[in-house]
Amino acid sequence: MNNHIITLPYFFLVWTSLIAVGWGDSDPEQKGSPPFNRHYQPTDYQEPFRPQFHFSPKNGWMNDINALWYLDGKYHMLYQWGTNKRDGGYASSDDLLHWDDHGLALIGKSSHARTAGAKQNVSGEEIYSGSGIVVSGPVAEKITGSPKSALIAIYTGTKVGTCIAWSNDKGQTWNNYDKNPVANPTDGAAPRDPCVIWHDPTKKWVMAIFEEGTTFYGSKDLINWVKLSNIQFGFECPDLVELPLDGDPNNMKWVIYDAAGKYLVGHFDGTRFIDENQSKEDIFMDVGPDFYAGQSFFPYTLPQKKYIQIAWMDEWNGGIGEEPWERNATFPVELGLVTRDGKMRVTRTPIAAIKALYKDTPVRIGKSEVGAENILKDVRSKTFDMTLTFDLKGATAETIVFQIADVSYQYNIAEKKIIYQGVEKNKFGGKQLPVLRPDANQILKIRMLVDWSSIEIFSDVGVFSLSQQVAFDPKDDSLSLTANGGNVKLVNLELHQIKSIWR
Secondary structure, eight states: OOOOOOOOSOOOOOOOOOOOOOTTOOSOOOSOBOOOOSOOOOOOSOSTTOOSSSOOOSSEEEEEEEEEEEETTEEEEEEEEOSSSOEEEEEEESSSSSEEEEEEEEOOTTOGGGGGTOOOOSSSSSEEEEEEEEEOHHHHHHHHSSOSOEEEEEEEETTTEEEEEEESSTTSSBEEOTTOOOBOOOSSSOSEEEEEEEEGGGTEEEEEEESSSEEEEEESSSSSOEEEEEESOOOSSOEEEEEEETTEEEEEEEEEEOTTOBEEEEEEOSSOEEESSOOSSOOBSOOSSSOEEEEEOOGGGSSSOSOEEEEESOSSSOOOOOOSEEOOBOOOEEEEEEEETTEEEEEEEEOGGGGGGEEEEEEEEOSEEESSSOTTTTOBOSSEEEEEEEEOTTOOOSEEEEEETTEEEEEETTTTEEEETTGGGSTTOTTSOOBOOOOTTSEEEEEEEEETTEEEEEEGGGTEEEEEEOOOOTTOOBEEEEEESSOEEEEEEEEEEEOOTTO
16 A cells, blocks of 8 residues: 555545444444445546546546455456545456446545445555455355355555455445454554465465565464564565466466565565575566556466456556546556576566457558658557567667657667656656667567557566556547668567447
């Protein structure tokens, strides 16, 4: 949970009739609060800058992704919502592409929505970040009173500690665990942001939480926790995943990463994490200005059996003036792990399901010389998935220039760096431009996902990832691909138009 203060001149959502069972709340206890809204600001999802294939709330402020679950054919997402005071917004999807925004599932004691009549239904002044798991059997019965499958949200309730909320009717109603907090009692907001996973070799739940770096705890029942170890790494919102190195299922490695996407790779025995990269410098899974607080689905509950990640597309960079909502999620990606330059590196790859959103005939261009003339002059699009491959051998050009509406992205061939508007807001500052290297044969392959207010750039099989929220001119759907100072060889280009998930 990033606890910066955001002030907004408007408040668009009014949620009412949420039933209270909250920590220290004087309202009578009633079980099963449904996500509920009475006066959503009407939207057709066609406002300027509204993402067309990235999740955004109907209106109001969206913050960190807080929990991701999959159960019985449906994906569920809890995200932080609210100006200044944070609650838990809730959305669901059948395919990770099309989302239904259901309103607020978790209402804290200090919620904005309470002034509109909503009732506190979970523990804490505010709902700070956490994670989600699916349980059943004795563990579920101990928490919910029933052995049936339940969605468990483990979150930081400010001024309370690490808390549990649950739903055993697939998100239709949400309940407070009446013995909160289960760990990390606090008078403030820290420790915070518990990430809980099942560690099968030691047959226990493991929690990684932002506490003097990252501290690990263990539990057999999600209620009683024992401190295991601490590592001096990370800032906010840890996530812990296990990935096959170079696709080898017999060589599994653990990755821990923080809110900014900084990560370590190594060994985790259920108690301690050992950095096998022996990192001498910070490594980030995304080098753009707008990747924060990534969360992953627990893979063994998914049909794909893969780690699918969604992050918040902002890092407190001020936004682009979008309204009546603010901020959105990144497009879901599959996480991987490969060896690069003697180090183990995380990869991010857009999920294959994106193909279901392709529309019209794709634009394909074969071998060409790219120079001063725009080879995309006849193509118009504001939402697309484009892959380009260049052969940099013998290139005489200084830069390759991608122009999307009124915004340009330049690749400096000699320096192997990307230059773009807003680069000074990335994790390294304007004097340290993102480095993007071609392969050993001087082949450079770039993939771009472009939406009405964002771009995500991937290369080197996902080792390179750059996410940016950007204010493309809403009235401009022009595209341009040129080179400055000479020519460069284009091996191929393929562009797929993407249809809206809201229609």
